[in-house]
Amino acid sequence: MNAKEIDQQTLLQNEKDPLTHTPVHLLSLDGVAKHYGNIIALSDVTMAVDNGRVTCVLGDNGAGKSTLIKIIAGLHQHDAGILKVMGEERKFTSPRDALDAGIATVYQDLAVVPLMPIWRNFFLGSELTSGFGPFKSMDVEKMKEITLQELAAMGIDLRDVEQPIGQLSGGERQCVAIARAVYFGAKVLILDEPTAALGVKQSGVVLRYILQARDRGLGVIFITHNPHHAFPVGDRFLLLKRGKSIGYYDKKDITLDELTAQMAGGAELAELAHELEQLGGHGDVVKEVQGEVAEVAQTTGKTY
Amino acid sequence: MTITQTKPKPAAPDERVAKRSLFQKLLGRPEVGALVGAIVLFVFFALVSPTFTQPNALATILYGSSTIGIMAVGVSLLMIGGEFDLSTGVAVISSALTASMFSWYFSTNVWVGVALALVVSLSIGFINGWILMKTKLPSFIVTLATFLMLTGLNLGLTRLIGGSVSSPSIAAMDGFASARAVFASSVSIGGVEVKITVFIWFALVAVATWVLMRTRVGNWIFAVGGDANAARAVGVPVKATKIGLFMAVGFCGWILGMHNLFAFDTVQSGEGVGNEFLYIIAAVIGGCLLTGGYGSAIGGAIGAFIFGMANKGIVYAQWNPDWFKFFLGLMLLLATIVNLIVKRRAELK
Numbered sequence: 064m065n066a067k068e069i070d071q072q073t074l075l076q077n078e079k080d081p082l083t084h085t086p087v088h089l090l091s092l093d094g095v096a097k098h099y100g101n102i103i104a105l106s107d108v109t110m111a112v113d114n115g116r117v118t119c120v121l122g123d124n125g126a127g128k129s130t131l132i133k134i135i136a137g138l139h140q141h142d143a144g145i146l147k148v149m150g151e152e153r154k155f156t157s158p159r160d161a162l163d164a165g166i167a168t169v170y171q172d173l174a175v176v177p178l179m180p181i182w183r184n185f186f187l188g189s190e191l192t193s194g195f196g197p198f199k200s201m202d203v204e205k206m207k208e209i210t211l212q213e214l215a216a217m218g219i220d221l222r223d224v225e226q227p228i229g230q231l232s233g234g235e236r237q238c239v240a241i242a243r244a245v246y247f248g249a250k251v252l253i254l255d256e257p258t259a260a261l262g263v264k265q266s267g268v269v270l271r272y273i274l275q276a277r278d279r280g281l282g283v284i285f286i287t288h289n290p291h292h293a294f295p296v297g298d299r300f301l302l303l304k305r306g307k308s309i310g311y312y313d314k315k316d317i318t319l320d321e322l323t324a325q326m327a328g329g330a331e332l333a334e335l336a337h338e339l340e341q342l343g344g345h346g347d348v349v350k351e352v353q354g355e356v357a358e359v360a361q362t363t364g365k366t367y
Numbered sequence: 368m369t370i371t372q373t374k375p376k377p378a379a380p381d382e383r384v385a386k387r388s389l390f391q392k393l394l395g396r397p398e399v400g401a402l403v404g405a406i407v408l409f410v411f412f413a414l415v416s417p418t419f420t421q422p423n424a425l426a427t428i429l430y431g432s433s434t435i436g437i438m439a440v441g442v443s444l445l446m447i448g449g450e451f452d453l454s455t456g457v458a459v460i461s462s463a464l465t466a467s468m469f470s471w472y473f474s475t476n477v478w479v480g481v482a483l484a485l486v487v488s489l490s491i492g493f494i495n496g497w498i499l500m501k502t503k504l505p506s507f508i509v510t511l512a513t514f515l516m517l518t519g520l521n522l523g524l525t526r527l528i529g530g531s532v533s534s535p536s537i538a539a540m541d542g543f544a545s546a547r548a549v550f551a552s553s554v555s556i557g558g559v560e561v562k563i564t565v566f567i568w569f570a571l572v573a574v575a576t577w578v579l580m581r582t583r584v585g586n587w588i589f590a591v592g593g594d595a596n597a598a599r600a601v602g603v604p605v606k607a608t609k610i611g612l613f614m615a616v617g618f619c620g621w622i623l624g625m626h627n628l629f630a631f632d633t634v635q636s637g638e639g640v641g642n643e644f645l646y647i648i649a650a651v652i653g654g655c656l657l658t659g660g661y662g663s664a665i666g667g668a669i670g671a672f673i674f675g676m677a678n679k680g681i682v683y684a685q686w687n688p689d690w691f692k693f694f695l696g697l698m699l700l701l702a703t704i705v706n707l708i709v710k711r712r713a714e715l716k
């Protein structure tokens with residue numbers, strides 16, 4: 064295996080921001096950890112996010128991906144380590160706190176309020192107002208106009224901004240949430256498994272918006288368990304397993320196959336095949352898993 | 368010489384948007400089911416009883432509706448915000464008792480008692496909301512507890528202080544006349560006496576509608592009721608919004624409490640029990656979704672009007688008022704079913 068892991072020291076000290084050419088990252092985590100009582104949800108995670116780069120966080124269920132985002136998004140606070148925004152050490156106490164620092168999160172399940180019209184969702188929490196004092200009212204026409212414009216700029220062609228957002232497809236809803244974050248001046252965009260519940264075509268649409276957001280100069284954190292979605296759009300890859308970092312790679316140092324192999328964990332696949340066989344599992348399934356084991360063994364050069 | 372003007376072509380409408388007629392747009396509104404119900408009921412009583420459509424009878428119906436409607440405004444907003452309040456009925460009496468007992472026993476101008484009652488009403492709302500936000504218990508449980516506690520406090524304190532179940536008469540006290548003029552007078556319109564609560568009710572509905580549809584707070588109310596987690600994630604102050612809604616209910620309770628006090632001059636401490644359901648029924652008939660996130664203040668007003676019509680209509684039709692509760696239950700069932708059908712149909716189109 065020839066994937067070259069990024070040394071943590073190199074990452075935090077020597078790597079330079081591609082736009083400003085300074086060693087300051089838009090967002091950086093150094094040895095961040097989180098405990099829930101006696102359960103260690105996350106330990107010693109180091110990563111960096113820069114302008115115009117996509118950092119992918121990969122891991123299986125329970126790997127600590129959600130905990131990681133919740134810390135960055137201000138829903139939870141980390142217990143150890145350092146979180147820096149533009150070189151300044153921070154600890155967010157609320158989602159509002161993180162938003163004010165330019166960190167916007169698009170959640171897989173709770174991105175929007177389904178019964179509310181699209182434009183109300185788009186401006187939720189940051190409504191435009193006119194007038195003053197107790198007579199301050201929302202500038203409805205302007206908000207509708209901007210919603211339509213911004214969505215069109217992201218390439219989302221919407222029918223009617225007055226319709227409840229619950230009527231949109233899952234992919235479209237993700238895109239509205241992404242467009243919203245971009246419009247409100249997010250510097251860092253966190254996407255929590257945006258493609259998890261989507262079909263192939265819809266996933267492609269969302270991946271395209273991720274690249275659009277990147278091209279607009281945002282630092283993107285893309286959380287997923289699918290290396291096939293992560294590899295084409297990612298610049299860096301952080302692999303998590305059981306709350307620990309098991310690798311951090313630059314795109315030039317790793318191939319899709321290696322990434323998949325790292326993710327899948329060859330040993331676990333072999334174990335699964337064995338178990339299925341013992342249980343008298345369907346022959347085809349067992350063969351398929353065994354085939355995958357062989358493939359993983361080939362790419363990593365190990366035998367299981 | 369003729370100048371041919373080429374008119375700019377109107378932008379081609381999106382082919383995916385089927386033209387919705389005004390009728391269909393109307394069907395998409397939350398209060399439309401209630402409106403249909405109200406019209407049907409009105410026509411029904413107008414046919415059954417000739418006196419029903421007389422101006423005086425209408426003024427009486429509107430007054431009856433307003434005593435429910437004022438509370439229904441707050442309760443509707445709260446329901447859109449995703450919460451219940453079962454303590455509203457007795458909180459109204461608590462407010463009235465506070466005003467009358469305080470000004471009587473401390474011999475102050477009644478306006479001092481009125482001001483104190485406002486503080487108490489807002490505090491009850493605040494405490495309801497605060498406990499709810501702190502404990503994250505369902506609002507059904509929290510407000511059921513405050514309902515029981517307030518019922519006990521109303522009776523217990525009134526008897527402890529005054530030795531009777533009703534508050535002493537404050538008719539002879541300073542400020543009573545002016546307070547009655549504000550909370551319980553009548554306005555003559557074309558020879559018909561219309562109670563002032565009707566106007567207060569309309570004003571509250573107008574303000575609540577404006578807040579819901581045109582202000583940031585309105586957007587937040589829909590959001591916290593529709594999906595509190597999503598709202599919190601985009602920076603909506605969920606706790607403050609919900610506590611504020613409970614306080615708005617408290618404010619409505621204060622107005623109604625003051626009306627109850629100054630329409631007479633004493634308050635019965637055991638009253639109010641069961642009224643909370645009338646307010647909730649008005650909101651539900653008016654198309655507010657029990658689970659939150661959908662509804663309107665106008666809907667709650669129409670719900671209250673249906674209630675007022677049924678209440679007085681039975682009297683005008685010279686039926687036994689015993690039947691009223693049966694009618695109310697039937698109305699609730701029919702209205703919610705109509706709401707459901709209308710909403711489904713509107714969403715399909």
